[in-house]
Amino acid sequence: MIEIGSFIKLQRTKQEMTQGDLAKGIVSLSYLSKIENLKTEASPEIIQMLCTRLGIQIDNSLDATIQEKCKKWYSMLFEVNDKKEIIATYNEIQNLMDTNLTESLLLFEIHKIRYYLILGDIDEALNKINDLNDISGTFDNLHLFYWNKFRGNYHSVIGDFSNAMHFYNLSEEKLNKVELEEQETADLQYTIGVTHSKLRNTLEAIDYSNKALEVYMKQYNFIRCAQCxxxxxxxxRRIRMYKKAIKNFNLALHLGELNNNNEIKLLTHQNLGYLYSTKDDSxxxxxxxxxxxxDENAQLIDTLNSVGSLMREYYNIKDFGNTRKFIDQGIDLIRRYSVKSPYRELYYYVINTYDYLLKEEHDKFENLVTKEFIPYLQKNKDYANLSVYSELLAKHFEKVSKYKNASKYYRVANFAYKQITNI
Known part of the structure; x- marks a missing residue:
């Protein structure tokens, strides 16, 4: 059962009511503060008066209905669903929460973090984390499982994978202390696998992905199987076990085709492209x-990503006509990208790097890559691209007999490659 003091505090802050506004004529300000911070238990009469002022009914008759609606909404947050439907269901539940005292409130409030992340409202997700932080000391094990998992989701979205892993590990610690459906456990294991992959912890990524895959296969959840x-x-691919890599990518591609899932198919083709590029099979x-x-339905970022890769492949095999073609296509695509998008900056560097190389504008190429592009990749710990473009720069310096500079950037490329193959 939610602590009544936490409930009152949540509802008061949501209504932008001060403690003074709520306490006036009912209790002293200090006594309300003690109620909200769980330092005293108020009488039922005082609780009733505070809830009445907040416009809340103390009536448990709707609790089962609210619980069922919440359960349905929670499941919507873990699958691909229409955002309009998610928002409509959220608004329906919120109206019930605003006028009824229910045990479901805290879990609903915690799930709002994921809700805001799905809507792409990162700032609102952080605001919700900060709001709930004050009362997190009252959370039970189930609350803590989701509280830590969704904080991990937040840090993943902003690219802070080390902190994301910290929170996912805290969530994982609660698995043996709560009763969850098997798919909930698998979802956390898959998420941890993805995060280990982002952190280049390759063996851990394999371990957790296999754990999740075992569950998804039993449940015939083929989209999740493909993602694993x-x-x-x-x-x-990172540890050069190419046969196993190709086998898994082909399984993902097959499942994507069976389920007519374009996102899976395109992501698999991109990764197969990277694999064959690594094998020098242009x-x-x-x-x-x-x-x-x-693919006409590909997202702009996916198209731009592949255009950048095609520039590199055609340049490497000295097909400069097609290199020029994809440079021009990349320039056109980047004009359509939001100025604030981090991908725009990355592909601005990629496109201009090959543009200057192709035009043999060596000074511009060297200045761009040494003073802007390489520092950008180092700052963002983008070791995959750092390896590629440091080696490209090193080969250029070697070609123009600048051997000291060539040696320097071969070392940078070697360091980046070691980070990629970290197991």
Whole structure:
């Protein structure tokens, strides 16, 4: 049962009511503060008066209905659903929460963190985390499981994967202390697997992805199975176990096609492109990147990503006509990107790097890559691109007989590669 003091505090702050406004004529300010901070238990009469002023009914008759609606909404937050439906269901539950005292309130408030992240409202998610932080000391194990998991989700979204892993580990510690459906456990394991992959903890990414995959296979959740196979493919590629990587990517592609899931198919083609590029098989790499380019329903970022990869592949095989073609296509795409998008900055550097190389504008190329592009990649710990473009720069310096600079950037490329293959 939610502590009544926490409930009162949540509702008061939501209504932007001061403690003075709520306490006036009922209790002293200091006594209300003690109630809200769980330092005293107020009489039922005082609780009734405070709830009446907040416009809340103390009536448990609707609790089962609210619980059922919440359960349905929570499940909507973990699958691909229409955002309009998610918002409509949220508003329906919020109206009930605003006028009824219910045990479901805290869990509903905690799930708002994920809700805001799904809507892309990162600031509102952080505000909700800060709001709930004051009363997190009253959370039971189930509350703490979701509280830590969703804080991990928040840090993942902002790219802070170390902190995300910290919170996911705290959430995982609660697994043996709460009763959850198997798919909830699998979702956390999959999420931890993805985060380990982001942190280049390859063996851990394989371990957690396999744990989640075992559950999803039993449940015939083929989309989640495909997502696990993609993480496994990426992980095996990093440790050069190419046969296993290709096997997992092909399984993901097959599942994506069976379920007509374009997102899975495009993501798999991109990763197969990276794999064959790593193997210096430009013909196969180009074939997979072209699959993304040719898809009219591909997201702009996916198309831009593949355009950048195609520039590199065609330049490496000295097909400068196609290199020029994709540079021009990239310039056109980047004009359509939001100025605030981090991807715009990355692909601005990628496109201009090959543009200057192709035009043999060596001074511009060297200045851009040494003074802007490499520092940008180092700052963002983008070791995959740092390895590629440091080596490209080193080969250029070697070609123009600047051997000291070539040696320096070969060392940078080697360091970046070690980070990528960290297991």
């Amino acid at each position: 196979h993609i993480i496994l493919g990426i992980s095996y 013909k196969e790499a180009i074939r997979h990147f072209q699959e993304v380019i040719n």
